[in-house]
Amino acid sequence: MTETPEDTPKIQEPRLWTGDGWTARVIKNEDDDGWAVAMVKDGEPEPALVGPWTMGRDKKNPKPLDVNAFNTLVKTASEFVRRHEQQLHAALHQRMTVTANAARITVSLDIVPDEDHPQALLSAHDESGELLATVKVPPSFKLNRASAVAWAESGFSRPATR
Structure with missing residues (x-):
């Protein structure tokens, strides 16, 4: 039988509380003589906030x-x-609309983080959402207006990377 959050007994001690998917633990602050509180989300190994x-x-x-x-x-x-999750998503999924070859094109860079084999896909869509091109690029590829326009104006050939 799998425990659900409702089944898990709540702990309500002076230095340890659990509930709502979180654990609060009051700990000695190693930087000074005071105290700190660490908030750990259930299932996570490290505190989300101290x-x-x-x-x-x-x-x-x-x-x-x-x-x-x-x-x-x-x-x-x-x-x-x-x-934090919103910032990470924004860093891994970038999108901008540019005008190139007299057309409005939305260029997206989607990075797949992986310790061993990180990769990224650069894609272009027209105004109706039709896919125009997709190419693999290094995850270090810098998407900006100039690189998006240059890629579109090159006929979507693989961008040069440094």
Whole structure:
């Protein structure tokens, strides 16, 4: 039987909370005398976010986690992960529309990250969405207006790479 998030017991301890797909753990801040909180998304090996945590009233132990703090941490960590994913997607999937040979052409560069064999595809579509050309290029290929126009005006021949 597979456990679902509803089946997983929530932990609500002063330095450890789990729920909503996240674990918050208050840890000693190795950079100074204070405390930090690490937010780990369920199933991930590393924290998605580590930030400073407030000292308690005794000025040496951390303030205990509570429901409001946990909910705020989940929201912050989720937004951080979402922004990171959006930036990664934008870096791996670039698109621009240019005018070349008196036509509007949308040129896309889609990078497939792979430790051993990274690759990228450069493709062109006309205004109606019809595929005009696709070529493999190195993942280091720089897509910009000049390279897109030059590729289209060359008749979509394989771009020269340095």
